[in-house]
Amino acid sequence: MFHYEKKLQFPVKIATPNPKLAAFIISQYGGPDGELGASMRYLSQRYSMPYAEAKGLLTDIGTEELGHMEMVAAIVHQLTRNLTDEEVRATPAFAPYFVDHTTGVYPTAASGFPWTAGSIQSTGDPIADLTEDLAAEQKARVTYDNILRLSDDPDVNNVIRFLREREIVHFQRFGECLRLCKEKMDTRNVYLTNPAFDKIQPRPAAQG
Numbered sequence: 001m002f003h004y005e006k007k008l009q010f011p012v013k014i015a016t017p018n019p020k021l022a023a024f025i026i027s028q029y030g031g032p033d034g035e036l037g038a039s040m041r042y043l044s045q046r047y048s049m050p051y052a053e054a055k056g057l058l059t060d061i062g063t064e065e066l067g068h069m070e071m072v073a074a075i076v077h078q079l080t081r082n083l084t085d086e087e088v089r090a091t092p093a094f095a096p097y098f099v100d101h102t103t104g105v106y107p108t109a110a111s112g113f114p115w116t117a118g119s120i121q122s123t124g125d126p127i128a129d130l131t132e133d134l135a136a137e138q139k140a141r142v143t144y145d146n147i148l149r150l151s152d153d154p155d156v157n158n159v160i161r162f163l164r165e166r167e168i169v170h171f172q173r174f175g176e177c178l179r180l181c182k183e184k185m186d187t188r189n190v191y192l193t194n195p196a197f198d199k200i201q202p203r204p205a206a207q208g
Ligand SMILES: [Fe+2]
Pocket: 038, 065, 137, 140, 166, 167, 170
Protein backbone atom coordinates (compact mmCIF):
# COMPACT_ATOMS: atom_id res chain seq x y z
CA MET A 1 0.00 0.00 0.00
CA PHE A 2 1.24 3.47 -0.77
CA HIS A 3 0.35 6.67 1.07
CA TYR A 4 0.45 9.77 -1.08
CA GLU A 5 1.98 12.96 0.30
CA LYS A 6 1.02 16.02 -1.67
CA LYS A 7 4.51 17.49 -1.83
CA LEU A 8 7.65 16.70 -3.77
CA GLN A 9 10.75 15.12 -2.20
CA PHE A 10 12.65 18.23 -3.36
CA PRO A 11 10.82 21.38 -4.52
CA VAL A 12 10.55 22.16 -8.24
CA LYS A 13 10.03 25.85 -9.01
CA ILE A 14 11.12 26.79 -12.52
CA ALA A 15 10.77 30.47 -13.43
CA THR A 16 11.49 30.28 -17.17
CA PRO A 17 9.82 27.79 -19.54
CA ASN A 18 12.28 26.06 -21.87
CA PRO A 19 10.76 23.40 -24.17
CA LYS A 20 14.14 22.45 -25.62
CA LEU A 21 15.36 21.43 -22.19
CA ALA A 22 12.09 19.59 -21.51
CA ALA A 23 12.72 17.50 -24.64
CA PHE A 24 15.99 16.28 -23.07
CA ILE A 25 14.82 15.88 -19.48
CA ILE A 26 11.82 13.73 -20.45
CA SER A 27 14.36 10.91 -20.82
CA GLN A 28 14.63 10.64 -17.05
CA TYR A 29 10.85 10.11 -16.96
CA GLY A 30 10.45 7.42 -19.61
CA GLY A 31 13.90 6.72 -21.04
CA PRO A 32 15.81 3.44 -20.69
CA ASP A 33 17.61 4.62 -17.53
CA GLY A 34 14.88 6.88 -16.18
CA GLU A 35 12.92 6.97 -12.95
CA LEU A 36 9.86 5.04 -14.21
CA GLY A 37 12.06 2.11 -15.19
CA ALA A 38 13.97 2.33 -11.90
CA SER A 39 10.82 2.18 -9.78
CA MET A 40 9.27 -0.66 -11.83
CA ARG A 41 12.55 -2.60 -11.76
CA TYR A 42 13.04 -2.43 -7.99
CA LEU A 43 9.38 -2.81 -7.00
CA SER A 44 9.18 -5.94 -9.19
CA GLN A 45 12.51 -7.48 -8.18
CA ARG A 46 11.77 -7.16 -4.45
CA TYR A 47 9.49 -10.19 -4.36
CA SER A 48 12.14 -12.77 -5.14
CA MET A 49 14.85 -11.33 -2.88
CA PRO A 50 15.71 -14.06 -0.38
CA TYR A 51 16.48 -11.78 2.59
CA ALA A 52 14.32 -9.23 4.43
CA GLU A 53 17.07 -6.61 4.23
CA ALA A 54 17.18 -6.88 0.42
CA LYS A 55 13.38 -6.83 0.07
CA GLY A 56 13.25 -3.77 2.32
CA LEU A 57 15.96 -1.94 0.40
CA LEU A 58 14.35 -2.56 -2.99
CA THR A 59 10.98 -1.42 -1.63
CA ASP A 60 12.52 1.73 -0.12
CA ILE A 61 14.46 2.70 -3.23
CA GLY A 62 11.65 1.69 -5.64
CA THR A 63 9.27 3.91 -3.69
CA GLU A 64 11.73 6.80 -3.67
CA GLU A 65 12.12 6.43 -7.45
CA LEU A 66 8.35 6.91 -7.80
CA GLY A 67 8.87 10.23 -6.02
CA HIS A 68 11.70 11.06 -8.42
CA MET A 69 9.46 10.26 -11.38
CA GLU A 70 7.04 12.81 -9.99
CA MET A 71 9.81 15.42 -9.71
CA VAL A 72 10.97 14.85 -13.31
CA ALA A 73 7.35 15.12 -14.48
CA ALA A 74 7.03 18.41 -12.58
CA ILE A 75 10.19 19.74 -14.27
CA VAL A 76 8.91 18.82 -17.75
CA HIS A 77 5.49 20.28 -17.00
CA GLN A 78 6.89 23.57 -15.71
CA LEU A 79 9.34 23.88 -18.60
CA THR A 80 6.49 23.56 -21.11
CA ARG A 81 3.69 25.52 -19.46
CA ASN A 82 1.87 28.26 -21.37
CA LEU A 83 3.82 27.74 -24.60
CA THR A 84 2.64 29.58 -27.68
CA ASP A 85 2.56 28.03 -31.15
CA GLU A 86 5.38 30.39 -32.10
CA GLU A 87 7.56 29.11 -29.27
CA VAL A 88 6.91 25.52 -30.33
CA ARG A 89 7.74 26.35 -33.97
CA ALA A 90 10.95 28.02 -32.82
CA THR A 91 12.03 24.87 -30.91
CA PRO A 92 12.73 22.03 -33.39
CA ALA A 93 13.99 19.82 -30.53
CA PHE A 94 10.56 19.89 -28.88
CA ALA A 95 8.27 19.98 -31.94
CA PRO A 96 8.17 16.17 -32.57
CA TYR A 97 7.14 15.59 -28.94
CA PHE A 98 4.53 18.35 -29.23
CA VAL A 99 2.98 16.75 -32.31
CA ASP A 100 2.31 13.51 -30.40
CA HIS A 101 1.65 14.75 -26.87
CA THR A 102 1.12 18.55 -26.99
CA THR A 103 2.42 19.45 -23.50
CA GLY A 104 1.16 16.30 -21.77
CA VAL A 105 3.79 14.38 -19.79
CA TYR A 106 4.43 11.07 -21.57
CA PRO A 107 7.00 8.38 -20.65
CA THR A 108 9.44 8.43 -23.52
CA ALA A 109 13.18 8.68 -24.06
CA ALA A 110 14.66 11.92 -25.38
CA SER A 111 15.27 9.98 -28.61
CA GLY A 112 11.47 9.48 -28.96
CA PHE A 113 11.40 5.78 -28.05
CA PRO A 114 8.48 5.19 -25.65
CA TRP A 115 9.10 3.54 -22.28
CA THR A 116 9.18 -0.23 -22.46
CA ALA A 117 9.52 -2.96 -19.85
CA GLY A 118 12.14 -4.33 -22.25
CA SER A 119 14.55 -1.81 -20.71
CA ILE A 120 14.41 -3.52 -17.29
CA GLN A 121 14.84 -7.03 -15.89
CA SER A 122 13.54 -9.09 -13.00
CA THR A 123 15.28 -12.46 -13.08
CA GLY A 124 14.43 -13.91 -9.67
CA ASP A 125 18.16 -14.21 -9.06
CA PRO A 126 19.41 -11.74 -6.42
CA ILE A 127 22.96 -11.57 -7.75
CA ALA A 128 21.78 -10.91 -11.33
CA ASP A 129 19.16 -8.38 -10.23
CA LEU A 130 21.36 -6.44 -7.82
CA THR A 131 24.16 -6.31 -10.38
CA GLU A 132 21.69 -4.82 -12.88
CA ASP A 133 20.57 -2.33 -10.21
CA LEU A 134 24.15 -1.13 -9.68
CA ALA A 135 24.49 -0.53 -13.43
CA ALA A 136 21.07 1.15 -13.59
CA GLU A 137 22.07 3.67 -10.92
CA GLN A 138 25.30 4.51 -12.74
CA LYS A 139 23.44 4.90 -16.07
CA ALA A 140 20.89 7.20 -14.42
CA ARG A 141 23.76 9.23 -12.92
CA VAL A 142 25.37 9.57 -16.38
CA THR A 143 22.06 10.75 -17.86
CA TYR A 144 21.81 13.42 -15.15
CA ASP A 145 25.41 14.41 -15.84
CA ASN A 146 24.52 14.81 -19.52
CA ILE A 147 21.45 16.90 -18.69
CA LEU A 148 23.67 19.17 -16.55
CA ARG A 149 25.98 19.57 -19.55
CA LEU A 150 23.03 20.79 -21.63
CA SER A 151 21.31 23.03 -19.09
CA ASP A 152 22.30 26.41 -17.72
CA ASP A 153 19.08 27.05 -15.79
CA PRO A 154 19.86 27.06 -12.04
CA ASP A 155 16.21 26.32 -11.15
CA VAL A 156 16.47 23.09 -13.16
CA ASN A 157 20.05 22.23 -12.24
CA ASN A 158 19.46 22.38 -8.48
CA VAL A 159 16.80 19.68 -8.81
CA ILE A 160 18.86 17.61 -11.25
CA ARG A 161 21.86 17.73 -8.88
CA PHE A 162 19.67 16.47 -6.04
CA LEU A 163 18.42 13.58 -8.19
CA ARG A 164 21.96 12.80 -9.33
CA GLU A 165 23.16 12.58 -5.73
CA ARG A 166 20.37 10.16 -4.89
CA GLU A 167 21.56 7.84 -7.70
CA ILE A 168 24.98 7.77 -6.08
CA VAL A 169 23.45 6.97 -2.67
CA HIS A 170 21.38 4.18 -4.24
CA PHE A 171 24.47 2.76 -5.93
CA GLN A 172 26.20 2.61 -2.55
CA ARG A 173 23.23 0.94 -0.89
CA PHE A 174 22.86 -1.65 -3.68
CA GLY A 175 26.57 -2.38 -3.33
CA GLU A 176 26.14 -3.03 0.39
CA CYS A 177 23.10 -5.20 -0.35
CA LEU A 178 24.98 -7.25 -2.95
CA ARG A 179 27.78 -7.86 -0.44
CA LEU A 180 25.24 -8.89 2.22
CA CYS A 181 23.54 -11.32 -0.16
CA LYS A 182 26.86 -12.86 -1.15
CA GLU A 183 27.81 -13.26 2.51
CA LYS A 184 24.50 -14.89 3.35
CA MET A 185 24.35 -17.19 0.33
CA ASP A 186 26.46 -20.23 -0.08
CA THR A 187 29.17 -18.33 -1.92
CA ARG A 188 30.46 -21.44 -3.63
CA ASN A 189 27.08 -21.67 -5.36
CA VAL A 190 26.37 -18.01 -6.03
CA TYR A 191 26.58 -18.42 -9.78
CA LEU A 192 24.97 -21.87 -9.90
CA THR A 193 21.62 -21.45 -8.18
CA ASN A 194 18.69 -19.11 -8.35
CA PRO A 195 17.17 -19.20 -4.82
CA ALA A 196 13.77 -17.96 -6.03
CA PHE A 197 13.42 -21.18 -8.04
CA ASP A 198 15.91 -23.75 -6.85
CA LYS A 199 14.75 -23.70 -3.23
CA ILE A 200 11.29 -24.77 -4.41
CA GLN A 201 12.55 -27.52 -6.66
CA PRO A 202 15.70 -28.88 -5.05
CA ARG A 203 18.10 -30.61 -7.36
CA PRO A 204 17.95 -34.40 -7.26
CA ALA A 205 20.72 -35.98 -5.23
CA ALA A 206 23.66 -37.08 -7.29
CA GLN A 207 23.41 -40.71 -8.33
CA GLY A 208 26.07 -43.34 -7.87
FE1 LIG B 1 18.01 5.65 -8.22
